[in-house]
Amino acid sequence: MDKHRVFKMSFASVYPLYVQKAEKKGRKKKEVDEVICWLTGYSPQTLAEQITRRKDFETFFREAPALHPNAGKITGVICGVRIEEIEDPLMRNIRYLDKLVDELAKGRPMEKILRE
Numbered sequence: 645m646d647k648h649r650v651f652k653m654s655f656a657s658v659y660p661l662y663v664q665k666a667e668k669k670g671r672k673k674k675e676v677d678e679v680i681c682w683l684t685g686y687s688p689q690t691l692a693e694q695i696t697r698r699k700d701f702e703t704f705f706r707e708a709p710a711l712h713p714n715a716g717k718i719t720g721v722i723c724g725v726r727i728e729e730i731e732d733p734l735m736r737n738i739r740y741l742d743k744l745v746d747e748l749a750k751g752r753p754m755e756k757i758l759r760e
Contacts, residue, residue, distance in 0.1 A: 648735060650735075650738060652700045653701055655694060655704040656695045662676050662741075662745045665746075666748050668749070669749040670751075671749060671751075675754065676745060678754070678758075679745065679748055679757055679758070682744075682758050683715060683741055684705070684711065686708060690709075705734055705737045711737065712759075714758075718743050722743045723739070727740065744757055
């Protein structure tokens, strides 16, 4: 089975787009980092290291300390696909991240985004 092209994309190349999307809507880079760290278990320092090392998405998620136990509560549609119907675990994790950044940009309160 061919791997999705996005799996080999550098996380560092997409990260500025996440930040830009959030900042356009009045949110902060720190908040983007917070949702990424919440989802992946990275600390702010280890997240910065992943960006500096230009890891691809596949490596980024494989090296993530631990996916948050509440990640499965992230539901809805992203890029026209229901997240809960995505079978590939890596693609689902990438879409979780996309959804979190979307919610941040739409002004959703942080405590709801983080599914506390």
